[in-house]
Amino acid sequence: MAAKRYRTTHVLSFAVTAVALLAAAFSLTGCGGGAGMGNIMQGAGGxxxxxxxxxxxxxxxxxxxxxxxxxxxxxxxxxxxxxxxxPSGSEEAEYTLRGYLLSAAEGSRSRISYVWDVDDAAGKRVTRVSGEEVVAGASSSNPWRxxxxxxxxxxxxxxxxxxxxxLPGGRGGGLAKPTASSSSSSSSSFTGRTAAATGAAGAAAATGAAASSSSRSASAPKPSGVKVGSVSGAPGDGSSSLASALKTKLRSSGVKVVSGGSNVYTVNGTVKLTSAGLSKEKIHIDWRVLExxxxxxxxxxQENVIPKGSLNGSWGATANAAANAAVPGIKRLVQ
Known part of the structure; x- marks a missing residue:
């Protein structure tokens, strides 16, 4: 099976407080939770x-x-x-909905995997729901098409x-039948196994069906952990900061991180910066997971546009935020 690429455009949503320009450039609300979304949803409350x-x-x-x-x-x-x-930040809200979507091109189709977390006012997760949608008309360069x-x-x-x-107060919880133009499945659990392993099609998306383990023989032992390898191409102290931050974030998410071994996954990072105008540059990070x-x-x-030269020194909290944003996709590949 050919390796799959997950394009998580706008995923560099780095919450950096030390540098105001970076905070604006990497804000998660810039991925759809800002003023534009508020206009779309204005008047929904009440x-x-x-x-x-x-x-x-x-x-x-x-x-x-x-x-x-x-x-x-x-x-x-x-x-x-x-x-x-x-809209994002509404004071009357009882819950907050956070989404994670991956799109993987599979020939002429795309597999859209999604996970939604619902947190209460205290920030505690109260439920997680998930599913997947397979659509036609994709391309390797744009799996969202x-x-x-x-x-x-x-x-x-x-x-x-x-x-x-x-959630209390909701009604009509039965799953709607998908239309004939695409196929759909869903799950309210996050088991960490693929549909092929569990035999339950509904578990596919939440567990990273797009990162199916079908390429590994059923008789082969499961890798015993994840090794974070090298990170190349980053300016400043980014190479060391990103590697260290990814180890920490993977561990905190429940992934077993190891320093070595023969039967382990390896994650290597590549950072590339290109000009995006007089005062800006585009940063692109690829996290490649190896069997x-x-x-x-x-x-x-991961990709975003940042102020030129803003990452030439210490990455600090930016490395943590970048690693944190990458973890959901990496977990779907290794679980």
Whole structure:
């Protein structure tokens, strides 16, 4: 099976407080939770008395236009199930919805995997829902291209149905039947195994079905851990800071990080900077996950535009935020 590439454009949502320009450049709200999204959803609150009020949080992965369209679809699907979807940061919200989406091109199709976490006002997660959508019309250069309005409606309906079933006050929690133009599955669990391993199609997306382990023989022993290898091309202290931060973030997410061994996954990082104008530059990070044999399992990519030269010194909290944003995709490849 060919290695799969996950394009997580806008995923470099680095919450950096030390440098104001970086904070603006890497803000997660820039991925779809900012003023534009507020305009889309203005007036949503208060329409459904007694319904759970959910503020949109960051959506990691898709381009901004996809996030905006998906937000509209979620608002509509939520209203049909007595869920009030509010703009990011709404004070009246009881919950916050955070999304993680991956898109992997598979020939002429794309597999969209999604996970949604719902946190309460104290920041504690109260539920997690997930699913996947397979759509036609993708390309290796743009796996999001096939995500049309029908597919977004399917994702929104599946997500809203699961949320309605898991949150007090929601109604109509039964999963909506997907349209014939695409295939859809969902799951409210996050087991860390692929559908091929569990025999449950609904578990595919939440566990990283796009990072299927079918390339590994069923008789082969499962890799015993993940080794963080080299990070090349980063300015300043980025190479060492990124590697160290990724180890820490993987461990805190439950991934077993090892210093060596023959039967382990290896994650190597490559950073590339290109000019994006007089005062800006584009940063692109590829995290390549290798099988124990050395074969590429898949790649998680991050990209954003930053002030020129802003990462020439110490990366500090920026490295932590970059690593934290990469972990969901890496976990789907190694679990």
């Amino acid at each position: 329409l459904f008395a007694g319904s759970p009020k959910i503020a949109m949080g960051p959506v990691v992965g898709p381009p901004k236009n996809v996030t905006s369209q998906l937000t509209q679809a979620l608002q509509t699907a939520g209203a049909e199930r007595n869920l009030t979807i509010l 096939g995500l049309n309005s029908t597919a977004m409606t399917n994702i929104a309906n599946s997500t809203a149905s699961q949320l309605a079933a898991n 124990p044999s050395g074969k590429v399992k898949g790649t998680v990519s």
